[in-house]
Amino acid sequence: MGRVVLVTGVAGSFASRVSRALAELGADGGVDRVVGLDLRPPEGDLGGVKFVRADIRTPVVAKVIAVEEIDTVLHLDLAPAEGRGSGGAKERNVIGTMQLLAACQRSSVVSKLVLGSTTAVYGSSPRDPAMFAESASARGGIRSGFPKDAVEVESYVRGFARRRPDILITTLRSAQILHPDIDTPLRSYFNTPILPAALGYDPRLQFLHLDDALAIATQAVVSDRPGTFNVAGDGVVLLSQAARRLGRPVLPLPPVGFASAAGRVIRSLGGEMSPDLHRLLTHGRAVDTTALREIFGYELQHTTEETLEEFRQAQRPGVLAVLGGAR
Amino acid sequence: MNDERRTIGTTGAAGRGAKGASPSSAARSLAGPGARPRKPVTKAKPPAPAKTAPAKAAPSKTAQSKSAPSKTTQSKTTQSKKAPTKPASGSKGPVKAAPATKAAPASKSTAEAPKATAGKAGPKKVAAGPPPTSSSSARSTAKPRLRAVTDEDAAAAAAAAAEEAAKATRTAGPASMPGIPLEEIVVAIVQAAQRVLGSDWERRLATSVSALRRRLSGDYEIDAFGFDPQISEILVNAVEPLAEKWFRLEVRGVENIPAEGGALLVANHSGTVPIDGVITGYAVKKYGGRNLRPLGADLVFALPFVGQMARKVGATLACTEDAERLLSSGEIAGVWPEGFKGIGKPFAERYKLQRFGRGGFVSSAMRAGVPIVPVSIVGAEEIYPLVGNVPSLARLLGLPYLPVTPFFPLLGPLGMIPLPSKWIIEFGEPIRTDAYEPDAADDPMLLFNVTDQVRETIQQTLYGLLVDRGNAFF
Numbered sequence: 001m002g003r004v005v006l007v008t009g010v011a012g013s014f015a016s017r018v019s020r021a022l023a024e025l026g027a028d029g030g031v032d033r034v035v036g037l038d039l040r041p042p043e044g045d046l047g048g049v050k051f052v053r054a055d056i057r058t059p060v061v062a063k064v065i066a067v068e069e070i071d072t073v074l075h076l077d078l079a080p081a082e083g084r085g086s087g088g089a090k091e092r093n094v095i096g097t098m099q100l101l102a103a104c105q106r107s108s109v110v111s112k113l114v115l116g117s118t119t120a121v122y123g124s125s126p127r128d129p130a131m132f133a134e135s136a137s138a139r140g141g142i143r144s145g146f147p148k149d150a151v152e153v154e155s156y157v158r159g160f161a162r163r164r165p166d167i168l169i170t171t172l173r174s175a176q177i178l179h180p181d182i183d184t185p186l187r188s189y190f191n192t193p194i195l196p197a198a199l200g201y202d203p204r205l206q207f208l209h210l211d212d213a214l215a216i217a218t219q220a221v222v223s224d225r226p227g228t229f230n231v232a233g234d235g236v237v238l239l240s241q242a243a244r245r246l247g248r249p250v251l252p253l254p255p256v257g258f259a260s261a262a263g264r265v266i267r268s269l270g271g272e273m274s275p276d277l278h279r280l281l282t283h284g285r286a287v288d289t290t291a292l293r294e295i296f297g298y299e300l301q302h303t304t305e306e307t308l309e310e311f312r313q314a315q316r317p318g319v320l321a322v323l324g325g326a327r
Numbered sequence: 328m329n330d331e332r333r334t335i336g337t338t339g340a341a342g343r344g345a346k347g348a349s350p351s352s353a354a355r356s357l358a359g360p361g362a363r364p365r366k367p368v369t370k371a372k373p374p375a376p377a378k379t380a381p382a383k384a385a386p387s388k389t390a391q392s393k394s395a396p397s398k399t400t401q402s403k404t405t406q407s408k409k410a411p412t413k414p415a416s417g418s419k420g421p422v423k424a425a426p427a428t429k430a431a432p433a434s435k436s437t438a439e440a441p442k443a444t445a446g447k448a449g450p451k452k453v454a455a456g457p458p459p460t461s462s463s464s465a466r467s468t469a470k471p472r473l474r475a476v477t478d479e480d481a482a483a484a485a486a487a488a489a490e491e492a493a494k495a496t497r498t499a500g501p502a503s504m505p506g507i508p509l510e511e512i513v514v515a516i517v518q519a520a521q522r523v524l525g526s527d528w529e530r531r532l533a534t535s536v537s538a539l540r541r542r543l544s545g546d547y548e549i550d551a552f553g554f555d556p557q558i559s560e561i562l563v564n565a566v567e568p569l570a571e572k573w574f575r576l577e578v579r580g581v582e583n584i585p586a587e588g589g590a591l592l593v594a595n596h597s598g599t600v601p602i603d604g605v606i607t608g609y610a611v612k613k614y615g616g617r618n619l620r621p622l623g624a625d626l627v628f629a630l631p632f633v634g635q636m637a638r639k640v641g642a643t644l645a646c647t648e649d650a651e652r653l654l655s656s657g658e659i660a661g662v663w664p665e666g667f668k669g670i671g672k673p674f675a676e677r678y679k680l681q682r683f684g685r686g687g688f689v690s691s692a693m694r695a696g697v698p699i700v701p702v703s704i705v706g707a708e709e710i711y712p713l714v715g716n717v718p719s720l721a722r723l724l725g726l727p728y729l730p731v732t733p734f735f736p737l738l739g740p741l742g743m744i745p746l747p748s749k750w751i752i753e754f755g756e757p758i759r760t761d762a763y764e765p766d767a768a769d770d771p772m773l774l775f776n777v778t779d780q781v782r783e784t785i786q787q788t789l790y791g792l793l794v795d796r797g798n799a800f801f
Contacts, residue, residue, distance in 0.1 A: 126629035129648040130552045136648070200631025202638070204553050236551055244545030255631055283628075286551055320543075 002032035003112075005221055006070040007049070008056055008100060009077025010036030013183045015116075016044055017210070018076065018217045023048035030222045035068050037061070038077070056096035062103035071109050074221055075100060076116040078153060080146035080185055080274045093149040094156075101160045104167070112168040114220045115157050119175050119206075119232060119287050120147040124279040131288040134173070134228045140283075145276040170220045175232035175287065178207035178307050180314040185274030189281070190311070192271040193319065195243050196262035199252035203284025204236040209302035209310070216298055229296045230287040233304035239281065246312050247321030255282060552620070552649070553638035559618060562640050566609045573747050574706060576606065580754035584615030589654040589697035590757065592619065592661040593688060593781050595680055595789065596669035598707035599730045601627075602745060607661060607702060608640070610752050620653050621661045622646075626727070647691055654695035661702075662688045664778075667727040671716070677708035678793060680786050686778035689760070693768040698757035701781050703788035706750030709799045711735070748799050751792045755784055 007019040016036070023034040024047065034049045036042065037056060050068075054060040056077055064070070077096055081089035104110045122132040125140020142148050154171060161169045176184040186207070189195070208231060216231055243250045253261045259278035266273040292298055302310075520528045541547060542557070549555045570576040584590070594607060604621050611619040621637075622645035628634035643649045645662060653660045663669065664684040672681060692699050715731030735742030758781060767773050 126634060127625040127644065129646050130643045131648070131652065133648065198631070200635060202553075202635040204549075204551075204638075236549065236553065238549060238553065241545040241547070241549070244543060247544075 002027045002030045003072045003221065004033045004035070004068060004070050005031055005072045005074055006035050006037060006065060006068065007074045007076060008037050008096070009075075009079065010046070010049065010051065011038040011040040011042040012076060012079060013043075013181060014177060014210075014213065015076040016042050016046060016049075017182075018074065018214060019049045020045075020047045021214050021218055022074075022221060025218070025222065033068070035064065035070065037064060057091060057099055059099065059103070061099050062106060065103050065107050065110065069109055070107070072112045072114070072221055073100065073104060073110060074114045074116070074217065076217075078116060078118070078150065080276055082272065082274075089146065090149055093146070094152050097153045097156055101156055105160065105164055110167060112170075112221075112224070113157070113160070114170045114172065114217070115154070116217065117154055117171050117173045118146075118150050119173050119230065119285060120276065120280075121150045121154060121173060122285055122287065123147055124203075124283040124285050126283055128283065128285065131286045132230065133288045134230055134291055146274075147276060168224055168226045170225050171228040172216060172220060173228065173230050173287070174213060175206040175208045177210055177213050178311045179210040180311065182210055185277045186280075187311075188272055188274070189266070189277060190242070190246060190248075191315075192266050192269050193248060194251050194265065194269060195239075195248050196251045196253050196258075196265045197239055197243070198255040198258045198278075198282045200255060201282045202238045202240050203281055204238060204286050205242060205280070205284055205304070206232040206236055206286050207304045207307040207311075208232050209300075209307040212298075212300050212302055215301075216292070216296070219296075219298060225296050227291070227295060229292045230289050231292055232287050232289055233302055233307050234289065234300055235304045236284075236286045237304050237308055239284070242308055244320070245308060246315060247318030249318075249320055258282060549639075552641065552643045552653075554618070554620070554641040555639040556618070558639045559612075559641055562605075563609055563612045566605055567613070570606050570609050570750070573745070574606065574710075574750040575747075576610065576706075576750045576752065578610050578614050578752050578754075580756075581614040583700055583754040583757055584611060584617060585659070585698065585700075585757070586616070587657070589657045589695055590659045590700050591650075591654060591688060591692040591697055592659060592700045592702050592754075593785070594661065594663055594702035594704055595678075595785050596663035596665040597672070597677065597704070598670060598745075599711035599713050599732065600745075601663070601670055602710060603704045603707035604642075604661065604663065606707070606750065607704065607752060611659065611661075615659075615754075617659050619661045620658045621663075622650055622653075624666060647687060650688065650691040651694055654691060654697045664688055671713065671728040671730070673716075674708070674712040674714055678705070678789050680782055680789075683778050683782045686774045689774045689777045689781070690768040693760045693763055693774075696761040698759050698761075699777075699781055700757045701755035701784045701788070703753045703755065703785050703792055704750070705752075705789060705792040705796055706748045706799070709748035710745035712746070746800070749796055749801075751796055753788055753792060755788055758784075
């Protein structure tokens with residue numbers, strides 16, 4: 001008998017793909033049914049996923065879990081704020097998670113929780129080690145915004161794990177996916193024709209390939225992999241290097257007031273900059289994926305560079321692409 | 328320095344190979360038979376005054392031959408100096424005026440081209456390492472060649488000038504354009520490229536252009552720490568004159584740098600500005616053939632430009648995770664455990680080692696099972712003698728100290744030039760850590776003992792080196 005999976009935040013571009021992939025596995029693959037939960041209707045076709053329109057911040061979630069007899073929860077409703085107002089995002093991230101965990105704690109059927117967290121929990125500061133292992137925490141402190149939400153959500157999940165030790169908990173700390181169809185802050189940043197960067201800083205960035213992200217999320221649901229795992233493509237790429245590969249000019253801005261200046265530049269170019277991206281674009285971040293390889297048992301198929309290269313091929317060539325030429 | 332310049336100039340001469348041939352004749356042959364009738368005209372221009380006074384032309388030519396091997400820029404000045412003398416002596420008036428303007432820009436373009444390419448050629452030459460024998464032989468052939476040029480030119484001067492005059496009158500109609508003929512620019516560039524890059528200049532130019540192209544397209548690899556080997560190599564070449572000529576660096580105990588596998592270099596820290604780290608990295612790369620991965624304070628990575636550059640040349644944050652990651656992957660890491668206490672100590676306390684941190688470097692080395700190499704650096708203390716400190720301003724700026732040296736801030740930017748002290752870097756006998764028990768890294772008493780052992784070794788070596796060095800500056 002297969003699992004009945006609840007995917008939260010299913011309207012998101014990545015969550016909808018994961019839920020469809022899970023639904024396509026079918027009973028043979030170990031998944032009986034997939035239920036998607038979100039407040040917004042999903043944009044694309046969800047295939048065999050049953051969509052429930054409900055607000056995760058309300059106790060309705062508990063009813064959904066009880067009625068659908070959910071035994072596995074894949075919590076992907078964790079997203080940075082869109083645009084400038086961040087109040088709504090925090091509400092959804094933190095209160096939504098609390099409601100979901102409260103519902104899970106009540107349920108006697110739920111046996112597994114997979115949390116789609118982010119590497120943003122490590123923060124981004126000059127005091128960071130070159131690569132974060134899972135045991136590390138943010139060195140420079142985390143003050144606000146989405147990283148803070150993620151840290152709080154993870155701490156709630158740890159508290160939940162203490163209260164219900166019988167439930168398997170997998171926390172996947174993923175780097176941002178770089179794919180033309182997946183809506184992430186870095187994708188919208190790299191979509192702008194001119195890339196604002198902090199003068200005097202060249203951050204190291206890591207990207208995650210969509211195929212790897214899908215495979216890992218599916219594997220975490222289907223098989224039992226308790227623990228916390230960093231998920232990111234191997235290797236790092238410097239921001240300047242990424243800009244050159246994409247053939248886009250870099251606009252250096254003073255590091256003081258970089259956040260607002262960069263946001264203004266990107267908005268004037270018709271894009272949107274996530275409010276928490278500026279720290280990543282100043283100090284960068286890289287994570288160690290040894291645990292994913294050795295304990296989780298997944299061999300990453302795409303490096304950071306390959307992910308960037310695939311992204312480049314899907315993009316229109318940048319202004320400076322002539323300098324690089326075809327490679 | 329002199330040798331280096333000569334190799335830059337003479338690799339071209341050796342490659343050209345034609346004994347007694349002038350540079351322009353070689354270029355002519357390169358440019359093809361079509362350029363042949365044209366070329367003597369340009370060559371005849373400088374010696375044009377020789378027609379009126381051949382005796383006067385000869386000494387000026389020898390002056391040029393003397394200056395030519397020393398510096399390309401100098402040869403430019405002599406050439407351009409010669410050009411204006413010609414119209415003055417010229418009796419042909421309007422006919423001569425055109426070639427005169429022609430000659431001056433031509434010489435300018437030849438001179439500019441090597442300047443532009445010289446920067447590229449410099450580092451590459453060091454990397455390629457031309458055998459000294461070839462350069463010396465090239466030198467010996469170069470001198471007679473240049474003398475031959477003067478003779479030939481002087482002899483050809485009269486005939487060529489006459490031909491030129493005839494040609495000028497002949498082609499007065501169509502060739503009256505004021506600019507430089509394209510052909511001559513091409514010839515000049517080819518000549519310049521040959522002079523700078525040597526006989527296989529086409530291949531070498533192509534490789535450097537493609538390297539630049541790859542760089543601009545972002546097609547290069549960095550490791551997880553942000554280490555960029557290409558940038559690092561450029562830095563080593565850039566630091567070489569500073570280390571070898573300015574600081575007259577002497578390196579001892581090179582054999583103690585492991586040829587392979589991980590090692591932890593532990594050194595004393597001094598000099599107000601961490602130049603000792605840069606020079607040690609240079610010494611390890613140049614004499615040991617390994618890349619040093621320095622472990623720096625977080626302040627380094629918080630500073631714009633500095634932090635970016637530090638990561639690109641291989642530095643990373645001094646923390647247990649990074650140290651162990653580097654050491655266990657077989658890299659040579661460098662630590663300066665005194666930290667800011669060592670680098671910012673007053674000049675009066677020079678060469679007195681400060682506290683060696685908490686000994687974290689020893690436990691990192693033990694966990695990775697790599698040897699600890701004590702490194703004693705003499706000379707860095709004198710580059711910026713720290714005589715004062717402005718703690719309140721430093722705190723305001725978030726710095727550990729704000730240095731006052733005899734020349735800074737008194738002389739402004741001039742005070743930032745390091746004093747030319749004599750440097751000695753000695754790599755000591757490695758201290759093995761792989762013989763300890765696995766849980767030794769958690770034994771604080773053992774860690775303190777090893778830390779003290781390393782510290783004492785460095786301190787004693789420093790005293791010895793100071794005696795060996797004698798005067799700090801001469």
